[in-house]
Amino acid sequence: MNELERDRLSRLWEEHVRTPFPPNMRRREIEGEDMVHLDASIAGGVSSSLSEPFDEKRRDALLSCLAAVEKVLPLINDECGAIEHYERLCEMAALAVEIGNAGPR
Template sequence: MIANMSKPGLNLLSRLREEHMRAPFPPHMRRREIEGEDMVLLDAEIAGCASSSLPGSLDESVNEILLGCLAAVEKVLPLIDDEGGAIEYYERLREMAALVAEIGNANAR
């Protein structure tokens, strides 16, 4: 269990991650860049950081990757069209990234 993270926060992160793993990737986002961000890579990096955070705390390098991804998803989200549920897909990624960043910040204290 992650130190300094509330049980409701961990439960929410776990639920979001499970939902995300079941959700199909929006097909029109494959091989697509928005504002210089590769949308498949952004998905993979945030999902990977979320998975890494569940069994224990994040190391500094993963936390740095996550913070960059959080900034990237915030930048591109307003530019995503909703074809194939892409907005919901990337909003869930943003929420996961924010929760994982919260975990990293709590552990840094």
């Protein structure tokens, strides 16, 4: 992964932590996916990828979350910025997996 992609992930992460969680996604499940848990799982993986070496277990967990968020995105109503929120999570997960695939820094 090049520095531009790493910078993009850092900017998306900063935006994510500044943006409130969409209230309509609390206690919500779509296609068997708990939306709060999905958010937290991706956020944890992204945060780890930015701060420490990325291992195979974390990469696999993020790949699973990426598949889940891609599955539910078309089913999210755009209330309270929910689509934007989960699209950002999707992009961050994909970039973090790329960082992990690039190996140690």
